[in-house]
Amino acid sequence: MSVRVRFAPSPTGSMHVGNVRTALFDVLLARSLGGSFVLRVEDTDRNRYDPQSLEDIYGSLRWLGLTWDEGPDIGGPHAPYVQSERLERYQVAAERLLSGGHAYRCYCSSQRLAQLRESGHVGYDRHCRDLSEEQRRSGEASGSGSVVRLRVPEEGSVGFEDGILGTVERAAADITADPVLLKSDGFPTYHLAAIVDDAEMEISHVLRSQEWVPSTPIHLLVQEALDLPRPAYLHLPPVNGPDGRKLGKRHGATAVAEFRERGYLPEAMVNHLALVGWSPGDDRELFSFDELAAAFSLEGINKAPGIFDHGKLDWFNGQHLRRLDDAALAQRVRPYLAEAGVDVGGALDAAAALIRERLTVLVDAPQWLSFLGQDPRLSAAELTPKRLDAAATAQLLRAAQPLLEPVWAGADAADDAVDASLRQLADDHAAKFGDLMMALRMAATGSKVSPPLFGTMRVLGAEATRRRIARAIDTLTAAANANGGATSD
Ligand code: GLU
Numbered sequence: 493m494s495v496r497v498r499f500a501p502s503p504t505g506s507m508h509v510g511n512v513r514t515a516l517f518d519v520l521l522a523r524s525l526g527g528s529f530v531l532r533v534e535d536t537d538r539n540r541y542d543p544q545s546l547e548d549i550y551g552s553l554r555w556l557g558l559t560w561d562e563g564p565d566i567g568g569p570h571a572p573y574v575q576s577e578r579l580e581r582y583q584v585a586a587e588r589l590l591s592g593g594h595a596y597r598c599y600c601s602s603q604r605l606a607q608l609r610e611s612g613h614v615g616y617d618r619h620c621r622d623l624s625e626e627q628r629r630s631g632e633a634s635g636s637g638s639v640v641r642l643r644v645p646e647e648g649s650v651g652f653e654d655g656i657l658g659t660v661e662r663a664a665a666d667i668t669a670d671p672v673l674l675k676s677d678g679f680p681t682y683h684l685a686a687i688v689d690d691a692e693m694e695i696s697h698v699l700r701s702q703e704w705v706p707s708t709p710i711h712l713l714v715q716e717a718l719d720l721p722r723p724a725y726l727h728l729p730p731v732n733g734p735d736g737r738k739l740g741k742r743h744g745a746t747a748v749a750e751f752r753e754r755g756y757l758p759e760a761m762v763n764h765l766a767l768v769g770w771s772p773g774d775d776r777e778l779f780s781f782d783e784l785a786a787a788f789s790l791e792g793i794n795k796a797p798g799i800f801d802h803g804k805l806d807w808f809n810g811q812h813l814r815r816l817d818d819a820a821l822a823q824r825v826r827p828y829l830a831e832a833g834v835d836v837g838g839a840l841d842a843a844a845a846l847i848r849e850r851l852t853v854l855v856d857a858p859q860w861l862s863f864l865g866q867d868p869r870l871s872a873a874e875l876t877p878k879r880l881d882a883a884a885t886a887q888l889l890r891a892a893q894p895l896l897e898p899v900w901a902g903a904d905a906a907d908d909a910v911d912a913s914l915r916q917l918a919d920d921h922a923a924k925f926g927d928l929m930m931a932l933r934m935a936a937t938g939s940k941v942s943p944p945l946f947g948t949m950r951v952l953g954a955e956a957t958r959r960r961i962a963r964a965i966d967t968l969t970a971a972a973n974a975n976g977g978a979t980s981d
Contacts, residue, residue: 495527496696499553499560500686502534503545507552508746509739509800510701510731513765517699517728517793519558520766523785530693531560531572534686536679538576552748556758557781573693575685582680585688585718586640586673594717595673596621597638599631615669616641637676642683642713644670650709655697655726656793662709671710683710691720697790702727726790729769730797744802751805755828755854760809769798778811806852813854818845825857832858834865842951846943860943864952867960868938872971875934875964877927883972884923885931886965891917892932893961899946900954907946935964 499515501507522529531553535541550572553559563570575582589595598620608617621643623631631638644667651661673684680688690698705727715722733743745751751761763779771794772779772787779787813821822844829836836843847860872882880888895913898906918925933945936957942948949957 493696495522495525496694497522498530498532498693498695500532500534501549503542503549504540505545506548506747512552512748513731513768514699514728515558516765520785520788524788528561530562532689533572533574534682535576536685548749555752556762579678582685582688589717595640595642598641599638618670639672639676640674641670642673650712652712652725655724655790656795657727667709687711687714690723695723697724699726699728702730729794731768731800732797734799734801739800756809757812759812764805764808768800769794810852813851814848821848824854828854828857834858834862836861836864839951846947846951850943863937863939870938872968875968877930879927882968886968886972888921888923888928889931889961889965899949935961
């Protein structure tokens with residue numbers, strides 16, 4: 493049997509961590525076994541339909557690299573299957589269920605159903621289940637339309653072997669009574685459309701979240717009535733936050749788009765999501781997509797809830813950032829710099845390399861690299877370390893200038909020697925090395941924190957660094973002179 497899996501989102505809201513975890517497991521299963529991954533948009537609930545959500549589904553899946561393998565041929569990458577474009581199939585199936593006696597038409601008005609709900613009734617009271625021929629005719633004649641409901645047995649039970657949960661058995665009495673399969677507008681409900689499509693698309697494994705377990709008996713009844721094959725069902729463990737509660741806003745971002753905007757790498761998202769409810773059976777944590785596909789197996793999916801942890805995601809992001817080479821990292825950083833208006837010129841690869849070790853999310857990149865833009869304009873006070881005065885700082889910087897020249901000679905070969913000569917310089921001036929470095933850092937970058945100083949200066953370039961230090965010396969000297977004037981008065 494060939495492995496065929498589907499991800500079947502409803503375009504009614506934004507894609508969140510739980511949804512894409514399902515899609516990821518689908519794709520990993522398909523990739524690990526040489527099967528196919530199908531995307532099916534379940535858009536039959538027209539009241540909740542949201543076109544933006546559809547864009548979000550496509551965008552999120554593409555961003556994560558979870559691309560689908562088939563669908564209508566649009567002369568390019570596949571279009572997904574879209575249920576609202578396939579209505580006839582579901583209508584034909586509903587007719588078959590009706591003629592086989594597995595379903596019946598219900599003429600109840602929405603007022604009647606609302607009253608039923610208000611009176612606290614769960615499900616439908618089966619009012620139309622056994623109408624006489626005459627009642628049926630008058631229902632049809634009323635012209636107010638009808639829905640098709642599944643005839644859920646009143647006795648017995650429905651069971652299935654879940655690939656994760658084991659045996660699941662539901663007494664017929666516990667199945668919500670007589671769900672609607674086809675609405676009066678000719679659109680199917682999820683229960684009918686999903687079952688017709690799972691069969692037509694020859695789905696071998698249904699992976700979905702545990703919230704759908706109560707619906708599965710309904711699906712099995714429809715399947716049996718239509719004489720369709722039963723795929724394997726695997727209901728995935730819930731996604732919780734680190735506190736053991738269901739993942740939600742209180743834990744931070746949950747929408748995929750938000751992670752994307754904040755500069756998480758899709759590699760890191762995929763890596764963390766894969767471990768939310770699945771484990772490779774050893775203590776490996778860091779995986780590329782291909783490594784995951786190779787390691788993935790259904791046996792590794794846990795029954796217990798998986799934990800999605802923002803702190804852990806940060807860690808994964810840092811790890812995956814470190815796996816990128818300079819050019820690849822530069823590519824990822826570029827849009828964030830552009831967005832923040834930081835112009836790095838031709839130095840982007842080198843700049844990216846400089847911050848690789850310090851970066852957690854890409855959105856932080858501009859803050860680390862903004863020094864490459866305009867020359868800083870600092871006051872003497874800002875340039876002067878606490879233990880020194882303006883005159884002493886100016887003197888130190890002036891003496892340090894020539895010692896820095898080897899920094900530009902090439903790569904970092906001379907950095908140790910430069911470091912040693914600056915230490916000596918500080919000693920000779922009875923100053924702290926840290927203070928000297930701080931003064932240099934402020935002068936060159938305008939900030940107390942920067943990536944490693946010599947590397948930073950190399951990316952900035954000899955000319956700009958010299959110019960900035962010279963400007964700092966001027967500012968400090970002017971302040972020292974003004975001060976000197978004041979004290980000699
Ligand atoms: N459309 C359902 C959803 O939004 C699909 C459930 C399933 O995978 O069967 O989650």
